[in-house]
Each structure stands twice: as C-alpha cells, then as structure tokens.
Amino acid sequence: MSNLIEVKNLRKSWQDFGLQDISFALAPGYIMGFVGPNGAGKSTTIKLMLNLLHKQGGDIKLFGLDHVKDEIAVKQQIGFVLDDTYFQENMTIKQIEWLVSGFYREWDREKFNQFMIKFSLPKHKKIKELSTGMKAKLAMSVALSHNAKLLILDEPTSGLDPVVRSEILGELSQVVQDPARGVFFSTHITSDLDKIADYVTFIHNGRIVLATTKDEINEKYAIVKGTKKQLAEIKSLLVRYKESQFGFEGLTGEAVVLRKQSRGQLVLEKAKIEDIMLYFEKGEAGC
C-alpha cells in the first residue's frame, strides 16, 4: 500500500521566512505529530499540502496522487481542520452540515449526528454562538464524518480544556484502529504527542530538525549532565548543549553509546519530547 503522505523537498518563501526542503512521509495505520514553536512553518506546510497555498518547489503526494492535479479525488479522502475558523459565523450547524454533505460523496449523516450528541452540539446554534471548544468539536466532527482515509489537522487541540482535548485525542486514536487510515496533526502541546503519536516530526525555522518514532526518542535521546572537561570529550555526541559556570547540560541522540562509554561518570536522564523541542529552540550548536 502506498504512503498516505509523501512530501519531498517542499519549498515556500515569504519575505522574511522560508520553508526549506521539507520532506517526510506517513504510512497508513499511523499517527504523525508535527511539532514546532510558533512561526516554525507548521500551518504553512499544512496549507501547502491542502493546496491552499502554492509551493515554490518540491513534490506533495497524497495517497500516491499529485495534490494539485488530482485535488478533487484527494480532497474526498481527506478530513481536515485548519487553525483559523473557516465556517461562516452566521450559519447554523445544520446549514454547515447541508453545505459540506453536498461536497463529500461519502458523507455519513448518522455518524455526524452521533458526534453532535456525543459532543453536545445543538444543530440549531449559529457558529458565532459556539464556544472555542464547541467550534473545535464541530470541526473535528466534520473531518470525521465522511470516511476520510487521512486526517490533516492544524492544532486541533489548541485552546481547549483537558477534557475536550482528551476526547479529541481519543477520536484520533480510534481513526488508526483501521490500518488503512492515518492522522497528521500539528501541535505545540507536547503532551498530546506523548499520548497518541507514533511518529514525531520537528520543524524549526522552516527546516525539519528531527523526524523519528516516539520509541526511538525514548531509546536514543537523553539529557546529559557533566563537567566542562567531560563536555570537551563528548561534544561530538551532543545534538545541542548549554554551558553554565559549573559544567554543561546537553541533548544527545546517542544515549546508548554514551551510557556505555561513560561508565556511570555522566548523568543521563530520559529526554521528553518537550526537552528536545526546547533544546532545538534554545540550545547552542553541539558539533
């Protein structure tokens, strides 16, 4: 089965920002979290994938199809959520349903109604009368009600309370119970990734700085602490580090080697996704 997503050497420049040779792929059956700080290029990448922006270079294939030439076929199979509200404020939920059901061949009315009940969304309410959480739930309900093979979601849990967040993450986990389906979602909430992502792709300043599995993060990455003398010996094994008056603290992607090599002389602690993100944002160059 072909990959659900294949992005190769994607490029897009604004006046003071550029996406530079972004590449990643997602196979069916998996959830990929796309993580990075504010302004890293997450929404731009997602809008390019959905052909809402024009790319300046590279290739985007969804289900093995070109995302521009085969846009209609591709969009039928995608459920998406964008970070800006895109429903008309004066329309009711019922009117929104009527509108989107006309576009999707496989619109599942019953499923949508089930979500309305589950998420306590009254169909007569206008969009402008919904809270942020209700809007997010509505957007997810629309994305999940046409048997989409792939969900592309821009910060679907941003601004939501922990209960709603957990409900939405639960729905995403359900999606990949079907091995033909997959989820790609951007976030800067690293705990969401800890909960549901199989793959984590980090973007920083328009570049992919790390693309790996969550298991690999647990195995290979660690926070290392030691003296300045030790830093000089292991610098080449650090991705990033920061020095203080007394010593250093750094991130390694070679935890297995370092554990063996240092024979208990260095302190190695488990690196969380959040630590990795902070190091890539703030740390100094390692080698």
Ligand SMILES: Nc1ncnc2c1ncn2[C@@H]1O[C@H](COP(=O)(O)OP(=O)(O)OP(=O)(O)O)[C@@H](O)[C@H]1O
């Ligand atoms: N239409 C545009 N015109 C000019 N610059 C833009 C435009 N859209 C985005 N940018 C710039 O591209 C960069 C990346 O923005 P983007 O929205 O992709 O980041 P992001 O990772 O989604 O951030 P956030 O987490 O804050 O939503 C920013 O510097 C932003 O100012």
